Amino acid sequence: xxxxxxxxxxxxxxxxxxxxxxxxxxxxxxxxxxxxxxxxxxxxxxxxxxxxxxxxxxxxxxxxxxxxxxxxxxxxxxxxxxxxxxxxxxxxxxxxxxxxxxxxxxxxxxxxxxxxxxxxxxxxxxxxxxxxxxxxxxxxxxxxxxxxxxxxxxxxxxxxxxxxxxxxxxxxxxxxxxxxxxxxxxxxxxxxxxxxxxxxxxxxxxxxxxxxxxxxxxxxxxxxxxxxxxxxxxxxxxxxxxxxxxxxxxx
Amino acid sequence: xxxxxxxxxxxxxxxxxxxxxxxxxxxxxxxxxxxxxxxxxxxxxxxxxxxxxxxxxxxxxxxxxxxxxxxxxxxxxxxxxxxxxxxxxxxxxxxxxxxxxxxxxxxxxxxxxxxxxxxxxxxxxxxxxxxxxxxxxxxxxxxxxxxxxxxxxxxxxxxxxxxxxxxxxxxxxxxxxxxxxxxxxxxxxxxxxxxxxxxxxxxxxxxxxxxxxxxxxxxxxxxxxxxxxxxxxxxxxxxxxxxxxxxxxxxxxxxxxxxxxxxxxxxxxxxxxxxxxxxxxxxxxxxxx
Numbered sequence: 001x002x003x004x005x006x007x008x009x010x011x012x013x014x015x016x017x018x019x020x021x022x023x024x025x026x027x028x029x030x031x032x033x034x035x036x037x038x039x040x041x042x043x044x045x046x047x048x049x050x051x052x053x054x055x056x057x058x059x060x061x062x063x064x065x066x067x068x069x070x071x072x073x074x075x076x077x078x079x080x081x082x083x084x085x086x087x088x089x090x091x092x093x094x095x096x097x098x099x100x101x102x103x104x105x106x107x108x109x110x111x112x113x114x115x116x117x118x119x120x121x122x123x124x125x126x127x128x129x130x131x132x133x134x135x136x137x138x139x140x141x142x143x144x145x146x147x148x149x150x151x152x153x154x155x156x157x158x159x160x161x162x163x164x165x166x167x168x169x170x171x172x173x174x175x176x177x178x179x180x181x182x183x184x185x186x187x188x189x190x191x192x193x194x195x196x197x198x199x200x201x202x203x204x205x206x207x208x209x210x211x212x213x214x215x216x217x218x219x220x221x222x223x224x225x226x227x228x229x230x231x232x233x234x235x236x237x238x239x240x241x242x243x244x245x246x247x248x249x250x251x
Numbered sequence: 252x253x254x255x256x257x258x259x260x261x262x263x264x265x266x267x268x269x270x271x272x273x274x275x276x277x278x279x280x281x282x283x284x285x286x287x288x289x290x291x292x293x294x295x296x297x298x299x300x301x302x303x304x305x306x307x308x309x310x311x312x313x314x315x316x317x318x319x320x321x322x323x324x325x326x327x328x329x330x331x332x333x334x335x336x337x338x339x340x341x342x343x344x345x346x347x348x349x350x351x352x353x354x355x356x357x358x359x360x361x362x363x364x365x366x367x368x369x370x371x372x373x374x375x376x377x378x379x380x381x382x383x384x385x386x387x388x389x390x391x392x393x394x395x396x397x398x399x400x401x402x403x404x405x406x407x408x409x410x411x412x413x414x415x416x417x418x419x420x421x422x423x424x425x426x427x428x429x430x431x432x433x434x435x436x437x438x439x440x441x442x443x444x445x446x447x448x449x450x451x452x453x454x455x456x457x458x459x460x461x462x463x464x465x466x467x468x469x470x471x472x473x474x475x476x477x478x479x480x481x482x483x484x485x486x487x488x489x490x491x492x493x494x495x496x497x498x499x500x501x502x503x504x505x506x507x508x509x510x511x512x513x514x515x516x517x518x519x520x521x522x523x524x525x526x527x528x529x530x531x532x533x534x535x536x537x538x539x540x
Binding site for chain 1: 415419
């Protein structure tokens, strides 16, 4: 099945991720096609963010693996749910967005005029024109999120992971950001987004993975977000079972 | 008259010129390090590192007496072990940087004191604690200049990842492997400067030269580049003014340099436009939009 052109962007191979021996994502198998626009849905504590961390390499799996046949791990752009960004640092919006150039410029490389224009375009694309010189400490929560989105645009990554990207963002801006995501799809980038707004998922995301620690359903959004599947997802018990035995499937 | 007061001490006495050059070298390199320590919320790290260096320097003294080489190398080794050890612990365990640093420097300090008492020697720690800025010989001066140059070159090279590691460590980790080495090299530079500083100002005052100008620059400027420039300028002003004051008043020069830096800090604390007390107490009227 893996023959170069048709290789998936991401392959989960019996993937188990978690914390302190308790699984948060349990024995997940499946392929994310290259160029897919995949929503990841599920109740709180279903392992959605954990899965993104596992793909980004911020968390090592208990067992199984995340295979990236077409990209290197560092070529993934990842927007975490709560970026641990230090807002008191005296740095402006432009410089934070320009951090997305790291891979091309590195330690000491110059930043060309073209790249500076790209940074400005990205800032404009998320609707932050005029904010270039603003210190990040003066931004509101939504503006900060948009700034991070602009940095993501600059990263020019083949795989993009978004963890609840529209929380704290007003509806007009999330429309703008969604059209950016649609543009990524046209550029054959693979996008995985954790989302809670199911109407939004139905409108914009052709494919959905419904997760509740285990995979509940994965496929075309309409076929996945059925009342039966959602009910089954909600039935997941959120708390860890302190008396849990070793998993028999992990043999 | 003014010439007699402000310039002739340096014209007449070589030891004053040497002291000025040495402390300016320290101010130039120490202040940008201090700015980053403050922005990384590691202000007390300098202090802890100074404690960590002390036993290494003392062991060097035990082995070879009061000579530059062994004491520098001893201090450097002790400081680097603590810096790298605590960095590694912070990255691989649940402990944060401050806790692991505290643990390491306490062990280092206790170990140093134990080793010294085992040898049964009563060493004069006053030199290490309070330095001798007025007795800088050629070798020490060259050491200070070399450390200063190395630090500035290193910081220039490290500037981008250091800023990124401070603002958004998670992002830097997701795009590259620079995070760990950046932190360790940065701490290495801090150690290097403290080791250099103890020859001129002593370990404890060397921390003051690093932190006081940086803290007051934070109160004055809102921009990182300006902050570093202001801190370096204040460090140099403190060096000059402290030496002149100590010359005329006949007081020890190391502490006076730090006292001047402290005075500049207190002024910034009150009048600092970027967050001083006055700005808090007397808010200006709000704007239209």
